[in-house]
Amino acid sequence: xxxxxxxxxxxxxxxxxxxxxxxxxxxxxxxxxxxxxxxxxxxxxxxxxxxxxxxxxxxxxxxxxxxxxxxxxxxxxxxxxxxxxxxxxxxxxxxxxxxxxxxxxxxxxxxxxxxxxxxxxxxxxxxxxxxxxxxxxxxxxxxxxxxxxxxxxxxxxxxxxxxxxxxxxxxxxxxxxxxxxxxxxxxxxxxxxxxxxxxxxxxxxxxxxxxxxxxxxxxxxxxxxxxxxxxxxxxxxxxxxxxxxxxxxxxxxxxxxxxxxxxxxxxxxxxxxxxxxxxxxxxxxxxxxxxxxxxxxxxxxxxxxxxxxxxxxxxxxxxxxxxxxxxxxxxxxxxxxxxxxxxxxxxxxxxxxxxxxxx
Numbered sequence: 001x002x003x004x005x006x007x008x009x010x011x012x013x014x015x016x017x018x019x020x021x022x023x024x025x026x027x028x029x030x031x032x033x034x035x036x037x038x039x040x041x042x043x044x045x046x047x048x049x050x051x052x053x054x055x056x057x058x059x060x061x062x063x064x065x066x067x068x069x070x071x072x073x074x075x076x077x078x079x080x081x082x083x084x085x086x087x088x089x090x091x092x093x094x095x096x097x098x099x100x101x102x103x104x105x106x107x108x109x110x111x112x113x114x115x116x117x118x119x120x121x122x123x124x125x126x127x128x129x130x131x132x133x134x135x136x137x138x139x140x141x142x143x144x145x146x147x148x149x150x151x152x153x154x155x156x157x158x159x160x161x162x163x164x165x166x167x168x169x170x171x172x173x174x175x176x177x178x179x180x181x182x183x184x185x186x187x188x189x190x191x192x193x194x195x196x197x198x199x200x201x202x203x204x205x206x207x208x209x210x211x212x213x214x215x216x217x218x219x220x221x222x223x224x225x226x227x228x229x230x231x232x233x234x235x236x237x238x239x240x241x242x243x244x245x246x247x248x249x250x251x252x253x254x255x256x257x258x259x260x261x262x263x264x265x266x267x268x269x270x271x272x273x274x275x276x277x278x279x280x281x282x283x284x285x286x287x288x289x290x291x292x293x294x295x296x297x298x299x300x301x302x303x304x305x306x307x308x309x310x311x312x313x314x315x316x317x318x319x320x321x322x323x324x325x326x327x328x329x330x331x332x333x334x335x336x337x338x339x340x341x342x343x344x345x346x347x348x349x350x351x352x353x354x355x356x357x358x359x
Contacts, residue, residue, distance in 0.1 A: 057082035103137025126187035130284030145173035198230035215253035247292025256286035278341035300343035
């Protein structure tokens with residue numbers, strides 16, 4: 001009797017486990033079946049500019065709607081361009097969502113979807129890297145059917161109710177079904193096109209992101225000018241005042257990112273109000289194969305002082321004053337970093353006006 005009871009208990013346990021397993025399998029299959037895949041043929045990364053806002057129209061191209069487990073070639077063929085997607089979203093047939101699939105840290109503004117001028121637009125902004133290589137990331141777009149979607153009576157017409165109600169039509173998308181696609185992006189800085197010496201990296205270069213210099217082109221341009229090269233950088237945004245980096249690149253000169261700013265350093269700007277300084281900062285700290293010199297226009301004749309600004313603050317640099325050209329030059333520069341040109345030393349500026357915060 002006892003053994004019979006044990007056998008019955010084991011049989012009931014087996015039946016219970018079989019029911020649980022079957023239920024989970026059905027639930028899993030249903031979940032997978034509700035996710036359709038988008039095959040739009042996007043294999044090559046889309047190239048965009050680093051540091052600039054990006055707004056792109058999103059359309060599917062030719063794609064196949066298919067349930068998981070079905071052959072890739074099965075299912076209806078469609079081509080939903082940006083305008084049609086925007087219309088279907090506005091008619092509440094589709095809901096669009098966007099996710100960062102990979103490389104979240106490489107975006108300063110997260111991706112978003114919106115309908116603008118009758119088109120579905122994807123907007124985001126890649127973060128500055130100040131480097132020479134591309135910044136790669138991918139974004140997933142998912143479209144979910146709010147209502148069942150049927151083919152309408154006209155080309156590129158999609159409706160939530162079948163035209164012919166007498167037939168038991170199967171919708172292209174059932175309510176709640178979704179399909180998604182991953183778009184890969186490669187954010188880059190634009191390459192400098194003209195290496196004619198002297199090479200002027202203007203404010204427009206910065207605005208356009210055209211700051212990537214090819215090492216081989218720098219070397220070749222220098223050879224055509226007797227082995228010496230000059231890079232010019234704006235100090236005021238209007239390109240009236242410039243700093244000049246003079247060097248002799250070797251054959252193994254690498255690529256450099258010449259992005260720079262002349263944004264005031266907050267600690268100096270607040271400590272010495274009303275006093276003019278030149279600021280020149282290279283966030284990418286471009287490095288060169290040979291040491292060179294950095295020349296600035298003077299602010300106060302031979303009293304002009306050049307500082308290197310590091311993590312600890314200002315470090316005064318040895319400089320040579322040229323009366324004829326009205327410039328000061330610092331030697332031994334192999335890496336461009338962060339510089340401040342002052343009309344006098346900070347100590348002298350403080351002595352002139354003790355109410356200032358310098359010293």
